[in-house]
Amino acid sequence: xxxETIEQARERLCPYLVPTPxxxxxxxxxxxxxxxxxxxxxxxxxxxxxxxPALNGALAHLEECRRHGVVASSSGNFAQxxxxxxxxxxxxxxxxxxxxxxPYKIAQxxxxxxxxxxxxxxxxxxxxxxxxxxxxxGRVLLHPYDSxxxxxxxxxxxxxxxxxLAGDFTAVVPVSGGGLIGGIATALKLRRPGCxxxxxxxxxxxxxxxxxxxxxxxxxxxxRTIADALVASTPGERAFEIARQxxxxxxxxxxxxxxxxxxxxAVEQKIVAEPGGAVGVAALLAGKLRAGAGDVVCxxxxxxxxxxxxxxxxxxx
Amino acid sequence: xxxETIEQARERLCPYLVPTPxxxxxxxxxxxxxxxxxxxxxxxxxxxxxxxPALNGALAHLEECRRHGVVASSSGNFAQxxxxxxxxxxxxxxxxxxxxxxPYKIAQxxxxxxxxxxxxxxxxxxxxxxxxxxxxxGRVLLHPYDSxxxxxxxxxxxxxxxxxLAGDFTAVVPVSGGGLIGGIATALKLRRPGCxxxxxxxxxxxxxxxxxxxxxxxxxxxxRTIADALVASTPGERAFEIARQxxxxxxxxxxxxxxxxxxxxAVEQKIVAEPGGAVGVAALLAGKLRAGAGDVVCxxxxxxxxxxxxxxxxxxx
Numbered sequence: 001x002x003x004e005t006i007e008q009a010r011e012r013l014c015p016y017l018v019p020t021p022x023x024x025x026x027x028x029x030x031x032x033x034x035x036x037x038x039x040x041x042x043x044x045x046x047x048x049x050x051x052x053p054a055l056n057g058a059l060a061h062l063e064e065c066r067r068h069g070v071v072a073s074s075s076g077n078f079a080q081x082x083x084x085x086x087x088x089x090x091x092x093x094x095x096x097x098x099x100x101x102x103p104y105k106i107a108q109x110x111x112x113x114x115x116x117x118x119x120x121x122x123x124x125x126x127x128x129x130x131x132x133x134x135x136x137x138g139r140v141l142l143h144p145y146d147s148x149x150x151x152x153x154x155x156x157x158x159x160x161x162x163x164x165l166a167g168d169f170t171a172v173v174p175v176s177g178g179g180l181i182g183g184i185a186t187a188l189k190l191r192r193p194g195c196x197x198x199x200x201x202x203x204x205x206x207x208x209x210x211x212x213x214x215x216x217x218x219x220x221x222x223x224r225t226i227a228d229a230l231v232a233s234t235p236g237e238r239a240f241e242i243a244r245q246x247x248x249x250x251x252x253x254x255x256x257x258x259x260x261x262x263x264x265x266a267v268e269q270k271i272v273a274e275p276g277g278a279v280g281v282a283a284l285l286a287g288k289l290r291a292g293a294g295d296v297v298c299x300x301x302x303x304x305x306x307x308x309x310x311x312x313x314x315x316x317x
Numbered sequence: 318x319x320x321e322t323i324e325q326a327r328e329r330l331c332p333y334l335v336p337t338p339x340x341x342x343x344x345x346x347x348x349x350x351x352x353x354x355x356x357x358x359x360x361x362x363x364x365x366x367x368x369x370p371a372l373n374g375a376l377a378h379l380e381e382c383r384r385h386g387v388v389a390s391s392s393g394n395f396a397q398x399x400x401x402x403x404x405x406x407x408x409x410x411x412x413x414x415x416x417x418x419x420p421y422k423i424a425q426x427x428x429x430x431x432x433x434x435x436x437x438x439x440x441x442x443x444x445x446x447x448x449x450x451x452x453x454x455g456r457v458l459l460h461p462y463d464s465x466x467x468x469x470x471x472x473x474x475x476x477x478x479x480x481x482l483a484g485d486f487t488a489v490v491p492v493s494g495g496g497l498i499g500g501i502a503t504a505l506k507l508r509r510p511g512c513x514x515x516x517x518x519x520x521x522x523x524x525x526x527x528x529x530x531x532x533x534x535x536x537x538x539x540x541r542t543i544a545d546a547l548v549a550s551t552p553g554e555r556a557f558e559i560a561r562q563x564x565x566x567x568x569x570x571x572x573x574x575x576x577x578x579x580x581x582x583a584v585e586q587k588i589v590a591e592p593g594g595a596v597g598v599a600a601l602l603a604g605k606l607r608a609g610a611g612d613v614v615c616x617x618x619x620x621x622x623x624x625x626x627x628x629x630x631x632x633x634x
Contacts, residue, residue: 021338026362042587045343097339263624270359270620272587307580311631314624 001056001186001242005148006155006242010060013052013156016088020044022164023092035295039161041269041302047180048302049157049180049228050074050081050144056153058085058142060206063247064140067092071139072096072132077302078144083114094139096130098122107242122222123233145177146236154180157202158187159224168194172280174301175199175208176252177232182183184299185246196292199250200279202227202258208235208243209250226255229276229302231295234271249290253282261285262313265300274305318503318559322465323472327632328334329376330369330473333405337361339481339614344585349601352612354486356478359588365546365605366399366474366617367391367461373470374459375402382633383407388456389448389452393422394546394619395461400431409442411425413447413457415439421623429625440540440550441446462494463553471497475504478614485511489597489617492516492525492567494549495556496604501616513609516560516567519544519575525560526567543572546593546619566607570599579630582617591622608627 021040028036041049056064069092070081079095086093093114096104100121119129120152134141141213142152149315155182161171171188181199188195201209204225211218211234219234235243243250253261258275261282265273273281280298284291289296305313338357345353358366371389376384386409389399396412401411410431414423417438427433436446451458460467474497478488488505490498498516505512518526521542528535528551536551552560560567570578575592578599583591590598597615600606606613621628 018341021340021357021360023338023360024335040338043340047587264628266589267624268364270364270589272583272589278564307584307631310583311628312630314631 001148001151001155001262003187003190005152006183006187009056009152009254010159011110011157013055013153016055017044017279019052019160019164022067025269027264028281028284032296035269036178036284037270037295037297038099038269039157039299040263040271041157041299042273042277042300046080046084047304048077048277049154050077051084052156053144053150053153054078054081054085057147057149058089058091060149061140062089065089069093069137069139070142071130071133072138072142072144074125074144075091076102076191077304079105079109080112080304082142083109083112087113089257096126096133098126103114105304111182129293145179145232146238148238150179151183151186151242154183154267155187157299159186162187162191165253165295165297167294168192170196170198170289170292170296172200172283172289172296172298172300173200174230174276174279176230176262178208178235178243180301181247183253189246196248197246199244199247200283201252202230202251202279203252205230205255206252207233209252211235212243212250227258227276229274230279251288253279253286253288257282259313266310266314270304271300272295272303272310274302318465318468318471320504320507322469323476323500323504324371326469327473327476330372330470333372333517334361334368336481339478340537344581345598345601349613353601354482354612354614355586355588356474356614356616357588358474359590359594359617363394363397363401364621365394365398365594366471367394368401370393370467370470371398371402371459371472372537374464374466375406376406377466378457379406382406386454386456387459388447388450388454389459389461389485390443393426394621395433396422397429397621399459400426400429401611404430408419413443413450415443422621428574438626443517453485459615462496462549462557465555467496467560468500468503468555469501472504474616475501479504479508482612482614483609485509486592487513487515487609487613488518489515489600489606489613489615491547491593491596491616492518493522493547495525495552495560495617498557498564499559506563513565514563516564517600518567518569519547519596520569520571521621522547523569524550526569528552528557529567544575544593544596546595547589568605569596570596570603570605574599574603575628583627583631587619587623588617589627590617591619594619
């Protein structure tokens with residue numbers, strides 16, 4: 001993955017997306033004793049960063065996508081993003097989702113106009129169904145976290161940070177399959193090598209954490225966490241290689257720490273983050289980041305949580 | 318009120334505040350059929366726009382404020398703002414709040430280090446107590462909505478909009494005492510007269526609406542609305558004069574319309590607005606804005622709502 005590939009992605013996305021806000025958090029700065037910034041991917045048109053890789057994947061192969069349609073497999077946020085991108089670009093989209101995916105995310109995906117294909121509840125079944133559809137229909141596969149186009153699309157978030165904040169900083173990035181942290185780490189380490197890149201992952205998953213420890217990709221089996229956007233049970237191949245070379249630290253956060261972060265973000269920062277989007281803040285508040293030079297930037301990667309679920313988190317029930 | 322006064326305020330605030338994000342709202346754009354932008358004053362360090370007039374008032378008379386301390390009277394958001402400004406500028410602050418103010422806002426004000434003086438529950442008693450403190454202590458009064466410094470501080474929000482958005486647009490502004498809409502209307506109408514300025518006020522208050530109808534300042538008596546930031550029972554003198562000359566329309570919104578707006582902002586837009594900060598979106602969603610050229614900008618003036626209150630709104634209880 002080169003900087004040029006990410007810069008190409010930025011040019012492709014430019015007519016469709018504006019940079020998301022980077023805000024200085026007064027309450028988190030007080031809590032952490034160093035300047036804390038939040039990158040609000042919640043303000044993307046589909047409420048998560050996934051619109052970057054979805055659009056970049058489709059735009060990179062636009063003619064083929066127009067001719068054959070696209071297929072994607074997702075726990076929800078990538079599904080919404082591919083559906084949105086398909087509507088913008090007039091593509092026919094099929095989305096493979098697990099039968100036990102959040103009904104809210106399934107409904108949102110269908111409401112945006114995609115055909116949802118439900119499959120079994122393991123990560124493996126999701127991929128089997130997806131590859132079968134690719135073989136049978138000739139549709140273009142948009143990969144949620146491991147194709148070059150995906151990681152380059154994710155990397156545009158890193159370029160935005162470099163344009164929004166001066167000096168070396170520590171980026172804290174939610175990790176599932178590893179595409180987002182792979183893209184961001186590539187952009188930051190090649191452009192401003194003094195930056196640190198830290199991954200945050202739910203203890204209930206820990207696939208990237210354990211893979212890095214083991215020095216090879218580990219599959220942790222079915223994942224159940226409140227952070228329903230972070231359920232990839234093994235890192236992507238490309239993403240893992242990038243993480244090995246460029247990620248400084250991966251930390252694990254407990255379910256209660258995630259809940260507390262969602263609550264503080266809503267009450268003190270006035271932003272709605274979904275649990276998966278709040279794991280970076282959870283790591284920060286739990287004191288799990290190594291002391292490091294410079295400001296901290298937490299990527300709030302998504303905000304797609306149903307109103308009732310948010311209400312329950314706020315009530316502490 | 319001149320543009321120069323507002324530009325001076327902007328220079329004063331520059332070392333303390335960064336411009337707040339202006340985000341394009343995909344869900345509200347779909348709902349309204351025209352481009353809708355949100356100005357996120359919720360991202361100010363005290364969670365509301367009130368930090369602008371608080372800092373401007375104190376900075377304009379800094380030596381006097383240092384010598385005698387300051388006093389302010391507020392339903393909550395201005396209290397927090399004056400307290401924050403006083404800490405930044407090392408001033409001694411006393412805040413007059415009604416006994417039935419939101420306990421959450423009282424607690425937040427005290428937590429930030431101000432002395433809270435509780436008074437009776439009418440607007441008149443609040444002002445009596447405040448003016449008595451000014452007489453007895455020689456403290457500098459920071460007015461929440463009607464001094465020149467206040468309105469100029471509020472006006473800096475208008476200058477930010479002009480720098481963030483090209484062309485003529487319609488700004489929809491929450492109205493209580495009228496300082497915010499006065500400042501914004503001054504900036505927009507002097508700089509870009511094709512812009513429209515619309516006020517939104519709870520039906521349960523309506524003091525500016527009725528005053529404009531009557532052609533003189535009307536006092537509507539004690540106000541009870543879920544929008545606890547919008548309880549001024551009569552517009553300020555200066556603010557009313559500006560509104561008469563420069564505001565194009567003031568619309569009233571029902572309590573349920575406000576609740577619906579808070580809910581949609583949290584669930585669809587991923588932002589936490591307090592009810593008083595959501596009245597502009599309530600007016601838009603209720604179809605109460607006159608058709609007009611250009612985009613709509615809703616000022617989300619504050620986000621200070623306790624977690625449990627937000628939870629109850631989200632549950633529809």
